[in-house]
Amino acid sequence: MSMQQMTQPASSQAGIERAQQQAQVVRRLHTNNTIAIGVLWAITVIVTVLFIAIIVYLLIQGAPALLSLGFYGTGATGIAAELFNTFYILILTEVILFPISLGAAIYLFEYAHQGPLVTIIHFAAETLAGVPSIVLGLFGFAAFAVYGGFGISRLAGALTLLCLNFPQALRLFEAALESVPGDLREGSLALGASKWHAIRTVVLPSALPGLVTGLILTAGKITGEAAALLFTMGLFNPANVFTLNPLIASDTLTTRLYFLKGPGAGSSSLSFSQESILAAGIAAVLILILLIINISARSIGRLIERRLTAA
Amino acid sequence: METGINRPQKHQGSGAPLTGAQVGDANPPSGERMNEPVQQAQSASPAEQVGGADPRKNLKPDAQTKIDIQHLNFFYGSKQALTDVSLPIREHQVTALIGPSGCGKSTFLRTLNRMNDLIPNTRTEGEAIFEGENIYSKSTDVVLLRQRIGMVFQRPNPFPKSIFDNIAYGLRIQHTSGKQLHEIVEQSLVDAALWDEVKDRLNTSALGLSGGQQQRLCIARALAVKPDVLLMDEPASALDPIATLKIEELITELSANYTIVIVTHNMQQAARVSQYTGFFLSREEYKGRLIEYGPTVEIFEHSKRKETEDYVSGRFG
Ligand SMILES: Nc1ncnc2c1ncn2[C@@H]1O[C@H](COP(=O)(O)OP(=O)(O)OP(=O)(O)O)[C@@H](O)[C@H]1O
Ligand SMILES: [Mg+2]
Numbered sequence: 176m177s178m179q180q181m182t183q184p185a186s187s188q189a190g191i192e193r194a195q196q197q198a199q200v201v202r203r204l205h206t207n208n209t210i211a212i213g214v215l216w217a218i219t220v221i222v223t224v225l226f227i228a229i230i231v232y233l234l235i236q237g238a239p240a241l242l243s244l245g246f247y248g249t250g251a252t253g254i255a256a257e258l259f260n261t262f263y264i265l266i267l268t269e270v271i272l273f274p275i276s277l278g279a280a281i282y283l284f285e286y287a288h289q290g291p292l293v294t295i296i297h298f299a300a301e302t303l304a305g306v307p308s309i310v311l312g313l314f315g316f317a318a319f320a321v322y323g324g325f326g327i328s329r330l331a332g333a334l335t336l337l338c339l340n341f342p343q344a345l346r347l348f349e350a351a352l353e354s355v356p357g358d359l360r361e362g363s364l365a366l367g368a369s370k371w372h373a374i375r376t377v378v379l380p381s382a383l384p385g386l387v388t389g390l391i392l393t394a395g396k397i398t399g400e401a402a403a404l405l406f407t408m409g410l411f412n413p414a415n416v417f418t419l420n421p422l423i424a425s426d427t428l429t430t431r432l433y434f435l436k437g438p439g440a441g442s443s444s445l446s447f448s449q450e451s452i453l454a455a456g457i458a459a460v461l462i463l464i465l466l467i468i469n470i471s472a473r474s475i476g477r478l479i480e481r482r483l484t485a486a
Numbered sequence: 487m488e489t490g491i492n493r494p495q496k497h498q499g500s501g502a503p504l505t506g507a508q509v510g511d512a513n514p515p516s517g518e519r520m521n522e523p524v525q526q527a528q529s530a531s532p533a534e535q536v537g538g539a540d541p542r543k544n545l546k547p548d549a550q551t552k553i554d555i556q557h558l559n560f561f562y563g564s565k566q567a568l569t570d571v572s573l574p575i576r577e578h579q580v581t582a583l584i585g586p587s588g589c590g591k592s593t594f595l596r597t598l599n600r601m602n603d604l605i606p607n608t609r610t611e612g613e614a615i616f617e618g619e620n621i622y623s624k625s626t627d628v629v630l631l632r633q634r635i636g637m638v639f640q641r642p643n644p645f646p647k648s649i650f651d652n653i654a655y656g657l658r659i660q661h662t663s664g665k666q667l668h669e670i671v672e673q674s675l676v677d678a679a680l681w682d683e684v685k686d687r688l689n690t691s692a693l694g695l696s697g698g699q700q701q702r703l704c705i706a707r708a709l710a711v712k713p714d715v716l717l718m719d720e721p722a723s724a725l726d727p728i729a730t731l732k733i734e735e736l737i738t739e740l741s742a743n744y745t746i747v748i749v750t751h752n753m754q755q756a757a758r759v760s761q762y763t764g765f766f767l768s769r770e771e772y773k774g775r776l777i778e779y780g781p782t783v784e785i786f787e788h789s790k791r792k793e794t795e796d797y798v799s800g801r802f803g
Contacts, residue, residue: 289606358643362704365599366656366711367633376655377645483646483691 233455233462240456251444252453254428254460256416260329261427261464263419264408265397267333268340273390276341280348285374304342309402311339316406330421332408339403340393347392351385352378384480391472395465401429410434428464432457544741545761545781549576552715552745553598553621558612560593560774562605567593568774571612573764575715580737580746582760582782584753586797589766590774591749592640595717597621598747599635600628616715633660636713640720642700644692644707649684652692652703656711670710678706679736698729705736709744716740718748722755734759753798757786765794 240246249255287293315335316327325331355378363373379386409424410433416425426434435443435454445453551574560568568590575581575598583591596602597610598621614621621631633656644652653671654662662670671688675681680702684695692703701721708716718737722730737746737759750756756763763785765778778785778794789795 356643358639358641359645361601361604362639362643362645362707363655364604365601365632365637365639366659366707367629368656368659369629372659381646 230462230466234459236455237457237459237462240452241459246453246456252449254431254453254457256412257426257428257431257457258460259417260412260425261398261429263425264329264333264336264404264427265394267329267421268336268397269390269394271333272337272340272344272393275337276344277348277386280345280352281374283345284349284352285370285378300342300345303338304346307402308339308400309405311335312403312406314338315403320407325422327407327409327424328422329408329425332404333421335403335407336397336400339400340396343396344389344393347389348382348386351382351389354385355381380483383483384476387479388472388476391468391475395468395472398464398468399429399461401427401433404430405433410439428457428461432461544579544738545783546576546579547781549579549761551575552577552616554615555598556613556615558594558597558610558614558622560590560597560602560611561609562593563607566773568597569772571766571774571776573776573779575745575747576762577745578741578743579762580741580748580760581762581764582756583747583749583764583766584751584756584797585766585777586768587751589768591766592719593774594766595637595719595747595749598715598717599632599637600626601637603628633711634713635715635717636708636711637717638701638704638708638719638721640723642697642704642724644695644700644703646691646693648689649692649695649703650688653707653710655707660711674706674710677709677740678702679732680706696729698725698732701725701729701733702736705733709740713744715745715747718746720749720751723751730755753786753800757782765789765791765797767793767797 319331553575558571
């Protein structure tokens with residue numbers, strides 16, 4: 176529209192008026208644009224500052240604990256057992272979660288007839304994703320600890336975390352498969368590959384950045400989860416916690432933090448200030464672990480992508 | 487049924503003497519025209535181009551039928567995309583498929599290696615006899631079929647792997663390995679006119695190649711498994727004129743050993759590379775019909791149908 180007006184001769188009175196009108200319109204467009212940029216910039220800055228402030232605050236609060244040696248030991252003010260348990264439960268859960276959700280994603284996206292059944296499965300997964308983790312914790316207690324016979328144990332906890340994270344893992348893995356161009360599948364099949372061969376040799380390698388990102392994002396969620404573990408994994412450690420036995424109860428960094436400042440406050444041999452320092456230290460460690468997980472999710476995903484597409 | 491399709495017997499009778507006479511007449515000017523810049527060559531009318539290009543030299547009126555398609559109907563769900571298509575694909579000849587957008591050329595091409603199987607709710611009727619068996623039959627082993635009938639796509643689709651692994655991909659499926667694998671990879675790259683450009687970087691990613699190189703890589707990849715038939719869906723549409731000419735030369739060379747079916751929107755290209763041409767048209771009354779089929783020269787210079795004439799001379803919308 177404007178281009179047309181510009182090409183018209185502006186010699187006549189009408190032409191001059193139209194040019195003025197147009198200048199006004201354009202000026203308003205620019206003004207609106209400037210305002211929008213300003214507002215968005217302000218929001219971004221505020222949110223970013225807030226995030227950084229939270230992280231810095233927690234790290235500073237945790238500094239006294241982080242700097243004391245006893246914090247890394249097995250004593251009353253140490254978190255060695257909880258660190259071990261946190262990574263143990265993370266690995267145990269991922270070992271079950273990754274193959275199951277990747278297999279389901281491959282089946283649903285690559286093989287299944289895209290009909291009502293697939294829609295129902297997706298609907299169910301999305302609904303499951305919305306269930307509060309405390310509710311899933313109750314379910315996990317009933318299903319795995321009691322009915323499954325595993326008792327309150329690491330295994331019951333891991334299975335509950337599996338239910339909690341399956342929907343997200345499924346969605347992330349399906350998205351990773353979806354991001355592989357159909358051209359590549361056709362190219363492989365046109366060379367006489369079977370469908371599984373095409374998936375194995377072309378689709379999965381191309382989807383790898385997305386798969387790794389999915390794996391690491393769920394790892395972050397598992398590490399940070401507390402509510403689902405309260406009823407399924409317990410709050411206390413047995414005498415010998417540094418074992419791979421999946422059938423013992425144990426706590427993690429998050430559940431220890433919960434107990435320390437929640438139901439267990441004042442009940443231990445620690446003074447109130449010792450408790451506070453310890454809690455702040457655990458919070459700082461959790462933040463650090465999640466930071467590392469998220470940063471590595473990005474950089475590993477990008478690294479693999481570059482590897483695959485490198486010239 | 488009466489679509490004016492020339493069955494083989496017909497044009498062998500009428501076509502052979504005619505083309506034979508014209509090859510001699512049209513050859514001298516052809517040399518001159520070929521040396522002109524690309525732009526000028528492309529602005530020449532299709533009919534002149536046919537006179538100016540080589541392919542009629544390679545026309546074998548007695549070529550055997552490699553794939554015989556009879557009464558093919560194809561449906562996407564309830565929507566018909568091809569109606570009663572019958573034509574022969576001649577051995578060691580280039581068959582060009584032309585027609586306006588959406589007339590079913592790609593659909594037809596993809597029935598020949600059963601690529602449409604990947605699209606849910608599609609249905610194929612009729613038959614395509616390839617080595618005594620019906621391609622469309624349920625019992626056809628599509629994996630084997632696709633090893634025999636290869637395909638090059640419109641957009642180059644190299645795998646995100648090294649150049650070597652791309653070419654070796656189909657061979658490894660067939661468990662070729664070791665020295666033989668290396669030899670075939672090299673030979674395929676030579677055949678696809680890409681060897682000199684990539685021989686020093688075989689282990690770098692294929693995605694680092696230019697568009698034209700990628701397309702030749704895809705051709706080499708298809709050649710490596712030694713198919714009998716090569717299907718090409720607008721293989722040069724994403725390429726510049728120079729790269730296009732390279733691909734065209736390549737197609738002409740390959741036609742000595744391969745049976746090639748090529749879809750193209752470029753009339754000059756059809757005239758330059760093909761010996762036989764099929765013209766498709768889709769109308770409200772008939773979806774995806776083969777209006778005319780015959781030696782390229784006849785289609786471009788003496789087409790029997792007005793629709794064909796209008797289309798090849800650019801009078802079609
Ligand atoms: N996957 C599909 N599902 C439904 N309809 C389709 C599908 N692919 C193609 N069609 C339809 O079938 C008809 C023929 O399409 P086709 O792609 O074969 O045309 P074409 O001749 O190759 O066109 P172009 O020259 O634009 O590539 C078109 O009407 C198109 O809309
Ligand atoms: Mg097409």
